[in-house]
Each structure stands twice: as C-alpha cells, then as structure tokens.
Amino acid sequence: MIIPFLLIGVAAGVLSGLFGIGGGIIIVPALIYVAKMTPQQAAGTSLAALVLPLGAAVGAVTYYRAGHLKPLDALWIALGMAVGAFGGSWIATNVDAETLRRAFALLMVGMAVKLWIG
Template identity: 40%
Template sequence: MDLTTILLLLAIGLLAGVLSGSVGVGGGVIMVPLAVYFLGYSQHQAQGISLAVLAVPVTFVAAYTYHNSGHTLDWRYALIIALSFVVGGYFGSKLAVNINQQLMKKIFGFILIIVAVKMIFFSKAKGVS
C-alpha cells in the first residue's frame, strides 16, 4: 500500500466520520461512492468495505455526544434497530452478491435519489407539526 492510497483512505474515513457525526451520513452515502470512484473498487467491494468499517462501533462516540448534548437518544430503539440491522444485513448481502455490479450501482443510486427527494420535500420530524 503506497502513501497516496493511505492518504486517500484517511481522507475518505475523515470525510465519512465528519459527515456521519454532523449530519448522520457516512457509510453508504460517502464511503461507497468514494471507494468506487477514487479507489477503483467494484460496487460490491465498496459496499463490503463500508459494512466492514461499521462492524466496529465507530459512531458510538458521536451518538454519545448527541445524547450528552441534550438530544436524548432512546438506546432501546437503537439496540433493536442494530440487532435487526445485523439480520437484515446478512440477508441483504446474500442477495446483493448475486446481482450484477452495473445493476447494483443503479439500485444504489436510485435509492439515494428517492431518499434525497423525500428528505428535501417531504421530511417531517417526529413530534413536530
């Protein structure tokens, strides 16, 4: 691994971490596209690396910061989502590894567009009228 690659990996990690901590995105939204376009990974490899990073509770400190800053988190909800994420991730990965890379990129991009449109035009926070 050369110095340029190490610096690129550090930049991707820092960018994903800053965006994850500040606006809640990082893994799929940041790491996957950057790994595809700057590291030359296939869509499957990029998704795998993003999931591998999340295998360690890398964002726990950021979540704890939100909690301590008065944005109380329901840790029970987080635990339930995390456990079901493990199960969903297993079945999703079983499905994804059998999908053609070009189709996978299109599915990934389409999901990002749908989420972006929903967040921009139809977003409503829980408990806010």
C-alpha cells in the same frame, strides 16, 4: 494509498456526526470512484469499517450526553440491521455490479427527492 482512505473516513465521520450518515452515502460511492472498487467490494469494505464502532461510538456518546440518544431504540435498530445486512449482502453478492450500482443510484435519488419535498 492510505491517505485517500483516511480522507474518506474523515468525511464520513464528519457527515455522520452532523447528519447520522456515512456508510452508504459517503463511503460506498467514494470507494467506487476513488479506490475503483466494485459496488460489492465497496459495500463489504464499508460494512467492515462500520463494524469497528470507534467513530460511531464517539459521536453517539456526544449525542447521549446532550440527551439526544434513545439507547433501547438504537439496540432494536442494530438487531434489525444485523438481519437486514445478512439479507442485503446475500442479494448484493448475487447480482451483477452494474445492476447494483444503478439500484444504489435510484435509492439515493429517491431519498434526495423525499428529503427535498418533505
């Protein structure tokens, strides 16, 4: 059962490097459908994987060397993410899986429409 997780990680890493995405858009749905996790388990597992900065750090160094990274801005975002992750994880662990799955689907549709329209 290790291979599916490695493939999910590779896909998330490639898309993270290309588009700056990975956790919510790739890892969480993959864990729900491939590993048959609940949305809460998938979100928790994704957050834990993202805590290990190896994959993101390698990509960030590449962007930094090319002059496409603002480290101070990234630190402020990380601080906001810490606060937001605490609140979001509290909400996610206190709603049922179906509600969380539907809310996630609405978020993804909304983001897709916004990106498509501009």
